[in-house]
Amino acid sequence: MGQTLFAKIWDRHVVEDLGGGTGLVLIDRVLLHERTGGVALESLAAAGRAVASPAQVFATMDHVVDTLPGRTDRTIMPTGTAFITATRDAAKAAGITLFDLGDPRQGIVHVISPEQAIVLPGLTLVCPDSHTCSQGALGALAWGIGSSEAEHALATTTLRVTRPKTMRITIDGVLAAGVTAKDLALHLLARFGSAGARGHVLEYAGTAVRALDVEGRLTLCNMATECAAFSAIIAPDDTVFAYLEGRPYAPKGALWDRAVADWRTLTSDADAVFDTEHRVDAADVVPMVTWGTSPQQAVPLGGAVPAFADVSDRDTAEAHGRALDYMGLAAGEALAGAAIDAAFIGSCTNARLSDLRRAAAILDGRHVAPGVRAICVPGSGAVKAAAEAEGLDRIFLDAGFEWREPGCSMCFFAGGESFGAQQRVISSTNRNFESRQGPGTRSHLASPETVAASAIAGRIVAPAALDTAAAEPGA
Amino acid sequence: MTPFTTLVSIAMPLIRDNIDTDAIIPSREMKTVGKTGLADGLFAGWRYTEVGGRVPEPGFVLNDPGYARAAILLGGANFGCGSSREHAAWALAEYGFRVVIAPSFNPIFRGNCVRNGIVPIELDPHAFAGAPQPLAIDLPAQTVTDAAGNFATFAIDAESKAMLVGGLDAIDLTLRRRDAIAAFRAAHRAANPWVYFDA
Numbered sequence: 001m002g003q004t005l006f007a008k009i010w011d012r013h014v015v016e017d018l019g020g021g022t023g024l025v026l027i028d029r030v031l032l033h034e035r036t037g038g039v040a041l042e043s044l045a046a047a048g049r050a051v052a053s054p055a056q057v058f059a060t061m062d063h064v065v066d067t068l069p070g071r072t073d074r075t076i077m078p079t080g081t082a083f084i085t086a087t088r089d090a091a092k093a094a095g096i097t098l099f100d101l102g103d104p105r106q107g108i109v110h111v112i113s114p115e116q117a118i119v120l121p122g123l124t125l126v127c128p129d130s131h132t133c134s135q136g137a138l139g140a141l142a143w144g145i146g147s148s149e150a151e152h153a154l155a156t157t158t159l160r161v162t163r164p165k166t167m168r169i170t171i172d173g174v175l176a177a178g179v180t181a182k183d184l185a186l187h188l189l190a191r192f193g194s195a196g197a198r199g200h201v202l203e204y205a206g207t208a209v210r211a212l213d214v215e216g217r218l219t220l221c222n223m224a225t226e227c228a229a230f231s232a233i234i235a236p237d238d239t240v241f242a243y244l245e246g247r248p249y250a251p252k253g254a255l256w257d258r259a260v261a262d263w264r265t266l267t268s269d270a271d272a273v274f275d276t277e278h279r280v281d282a283a284d285v286v287p288m289v290t291w292g293t294s295p296q297q298a299v300p301l302g303g304a305v306p307a308f309a310d311v312s313d314r315d316t317a318e319a320h321g322r323a324l325d326y327m328g329l330a331a332g333e334a335l336a337g338a339a340i341d342a343a344f345i346g347s348c349t350n351a352r353l354s355d356l357r358r359a360a361a362i363l364d365g366r367h368v369a370p371g372v373r374a375i376c377v378p379g380s381g382a383v384k385a386a387a388e389a390e391g392l393d394r395i396f397l398d399a400g401f402e403w404r405e406p407g408c409s410m411c412f413f414a415g416g417e418s419f420g421a422q423q424r425v426i427s428s429t430n431r432n433f434e435s436r437q438g439p440g441t442r443s444h445l446a447s448p449e450t451v452a453a454s455a456i457a458g459r460i461v462a463p464a465a466l467d468t469a470a471a472e473p474g475a
Numbered sequence: 476m477t478p479f480t481t482l483v484s485i486a487m488p489l490i491r492d493n494i495d496t497d498a499i500i501p502s503r504e505m506k507t508v509g510k511t512g513l514a515d516g517l518f519a520g521w522r523y524t525e526v527g528g529r530v531p532e533p534g535f536v537l538n539d540p541g542y543a544r545a546a547i548l549l550g551g552a553n554f555g556c557g558s559s560r561e562h563a564a565w566a567l568a569e570y571g572f573r574v575v576i577a578p579s580f581n582p583i584f585r586g587n588c589v590r591n592g593i594v595p596i597e598l599d600p601h602a603f604a605g606a607p608q609p610l611a612i613d614l615p616a617q618t619v620t621d622a623a624g625n626f627a628t629f630a631i632d633a634e635s636k637a638m639l640v641g642g643l644d645a646i647d648l649t650l651r652r653r654d655a656i657a658a659f660r661a662a663h664r665a666a667n668p669w670v671y672f673d674a
Contacts (some may be wrong), residue, residue: 012667015659016652020633024652026663028670036560039508049646055673079506086508123670130559130583146561146587147510148645156649158656162632164582194493195553199582228553228581251669259669294493316551319492412502412558421526433495433557439526 002269004166005235006201009141009266013124015158025161027153029056029118029125032096033109035063036128038087040150041094049155050094057096057154058118059087062108063129065101066415067346067377067404073101077416094154105248107380107406110134110348114218115382117247121236121263126153131348131430132231133224137217138244139236139266141201144225164230165275167200168268171208173282178464180358181216182350182428182447184208185223186288186298188280193314194296197229200276203268204234208282214243215352222349223430226295235267287462289335290432290445292323297432299335301450301462307331326434327442328422335444336460341423342373343455344437346404347411350428350448351379356387359428359452360395362463368400369458373419377404401455413438426454476592478642482573482612487545488604489518489536494550495557496584500566503527513566541607549600550577555584564591574612576600576619589635590645596629614640 003011014023032040037059044051051057064083066075073084084101091098099106105116110131113119121139126132128150135142145159153159169188189196202224204217212220217234224232241260244250251259268274287301296314299306308320308331315323324331329338345351345359356378368374376396378384384406387393393403408414411429418438419425425443428451432443444460453463503526504516515529522537524530531538548567554577555563564587567575575588576596588595594614603610603621611620614636620626638645649656664671 012663015656018634022632022634024649024656026656026660035505039510042508043510047646053673056671077503082508120669122667128559128561130557144559144583146559146564146583146590148561148590149586152646152649155646156653156656157660158649160634160645160649162634194556195579198553198579225583226556228556228579230582249672255669262667316492319551322491412497414502416503431495431497431557433497435501435520436495436497439501439520 001273002271004272004274005203005233005266005268006141006166009122009124010163018160022160022162024158025124026158027126028123029058030150030153031109031113031118031125031127031132032057032059032087032150033063033129034061034065034083034087036147037150038083038090040128040147040154041090042086043147044151044154045090045093051096051154052157054095057094058099058113059091059096060099060106060109060112061087061101062407063414065407066417067407067409069405071101071405075415080415104381104385107383108348108351108408110218110222111352111379111383114138114214115247115380117244117250120244120250120259121240122266126150126159130225131222133229134218134222134348136231136233137214137221138240139234139263141231141233143231165200166203167197167276167278168203168205168274169278169280170206171204171280171282172206173208174211175208175282175285178449179285179287180447180449181212181219183288184285185220186290186295186445187285189223189226189296190288190298192227192278194227194294196227197224200229202229202232204232205268209234210237213354214240215354218352219349223295226430236263287447287450289450289460291327291329291335293326293432293434294323295430295432295445297323298445301446302336305329305331305333305335336462336465338424338460340372340426340454340459342375342419342425343368343451344375344410344425344427344429345448345451346375346377346379346409347429348379349430351377351383353383353386355428355448356383356392359448360392362449362452362466363399363401363456364395366399366456368455372455372458374399374401374455375404375410376401377409378406380406410437412436426451426460476642476644479573479592479594479614479639481614482546483609484546485542485544485607486547486549486576486603486610487536487542488549488600490549490551490600490604492551493553493556496555496560496563497557499555499563500560505560505562510565511569513562514569517566517570546571547574547576547610547612548572549604550575552578554580556581559583561587564588564593568593576603589638592639592642594639598627598629602627
């Protein structure tokens with residue numbers, strides 16, 4: 001019987017079978033950020049333990065830092081500075097590479113790791129951050145852990161891991177024009193649910209996945225944690241190799257050739273058996289938006305808030321009613337047309353250069369609706385610099401968007417900055433939980449295109465609807 | 476870590492599906508770099524009348540005096556979803572919870588519980604909800620028994636059980652295999668030299 005891609009990577013990293021389904025797994029990369037990484041480094045040092053292999057460990061500032069222009073170590077939340085300085089001091093003491101404030105490479109950990117080629121196909125990579133699954137887009141086994149697990153990986157270069165199950169979702173066909181990786185991720189969440197891949201390594205396959213560029217694959221894999229997956233992974237291919245070649249931490253010369261030859265073997269064998277398999281037709285995927293307080297509560301952009309009867313296989317009556325109350329919506333209400341207070345483009349889901357380009361194409365020559373606060377936070381210093389080099393910052397600023405420094409920002413009110421209570425926000429982020437973007441804030445998740453179009457209209461609209469409205473005389 | 480064998484406590488019901496770690500401990504309540512000082516922020520968004528305030532919301536179960544000493548929490552499906560922040564487990568432990576019973580857990584949160592001496596028990600919590608009543612948890616036997624003597628058995632993987640019952644430090648355990656790790660890593664490095672930056 002053939003092997004899955006996951007099994008191939010797992011097998012080459014299992015130091016020892018610890019029994020009971022648990023393996024001692026070699027960890028090739030540990031990534032840290034100032035909110036959960038600083039505490040891990042401090043706790044490790046307090047226990048008198050050293051970082052076993054500092055050269056394999058990288059840290060960045062993203063989760064607490066301000067994103068306002070001219071930022072310093074200070075944050076709106078008075079207690080934030082301590083996270084920044086503690087992480088800086090601990091990283092320096094441990095001898096690990098830190099992408100600090102002011103470093104052009106600084107940014108959101110899951111944006112900068114692919115950018116710098118810190119993540120490579122076939123690696124095991126962990127980070128005390130749930131969205132680490134994003135990095136499976138490059139063919140690595142990358143998963144989120146807690147701070148204690150991070151201490152374990154730092155001290156031992158291993159983790160004790162219960163072997164996850166495997167799931168493959170094959171998406172064949174072609175995504176229609178205007179349908180993005182984000183829409184696909186929300187479609188899968190709506191279909192399979194917020195626990196639909198619980199404990200599984202989820203391999204995305206099929207022609208629609210192969211056709212995605214690396215940035216689209218990162219968006220798709222990013223949201224696997226929202227369906228409780230252990231992680232997500234996509235077999236590395238020429239798209240990935242072309243993306244990685246020449247980047248700072250990628251192997252060079254003969255070593256590059258040797259690595260690529262190895263990476264080409266990292267595919268699920270034709271006769272590999274998965275614990276669970278699903279098939280999805282790309283033609284069924286349309287632009288999506290969430291209506292509730294769990295990412296699974298997503299519907300087509302032209303759809304209505306579902307009645308409980310429509311989702312009773314998924315939500316309890318309590319969860320459905322609670323979400324409606326919190327969001328200030330009624331079952332049957334059309335989502336397109338709901339007035340918004342704010343629009344946010346950013347996060348490890350959708351703040352890469354291609355995301356900003358697609359949003360800018362919609363914003364070019366237009367202006368956000370009166371009263372709408374619109375914010376764009378590039379995912380990294382490199383994204384910001386590249387966007388500015390091609391004039392995207394001018395397009396965002398001229399359209400009335402704020403143009404920020406890189407970081408996680410208002411995906412979860414990093415640094416203490418938040419949207420207001422009962423404010424309705426259309427957001428390119430990954431979580432619409434109660435109070436995620438601010439106490440009482442009502443979040444609707446969508447693609448950057450939909451966020452941009454909605455900012456212009458002042459209400460939730462599809463980009464295509466914006467074009468229609470503009471073409472109508474008097475509209 | 477305190478070893479866990481048996482526990483008798485009343486069980487506090489908070490049976491909502493998809494309780495996320497932002498709800499368990501909001502970002503704004505994570506005020507220090509350490510692992511302590513988090514109990515007051517536990518469920519802060521639901522527990523207090525105002526953001527950042529400390530006036531108890533009377534309708535929230537954590538403020539019900541009948542459950543004041545509960546060390547067992549009954550939760551809904553996909554408990555602990557969302558952010559990997561271990562602060563959620565630290566806050567629960569500091570408040571005094573030693574057991575969470577829910578139909579299912581988010582995998583990262585579940586691991587964080589085990590590392591902090593909290594037993595995650597996958598069972599339907601509705602069987603134990605209702606009036607406050609003591610439940611007896613026996614981890615070695617993997618049973619939950621209610622006041623009437625009804626009991627249910629639960630599954631837990633061998634590694635998690637051993638860690639919890641023994642109160643073991645995973646890093647200490649793994650470091651005993653230091654030589655095996657070094658040898659394996661050397662072979663891995665020889666076969667995959669592009670993985671390593673300290674060649």
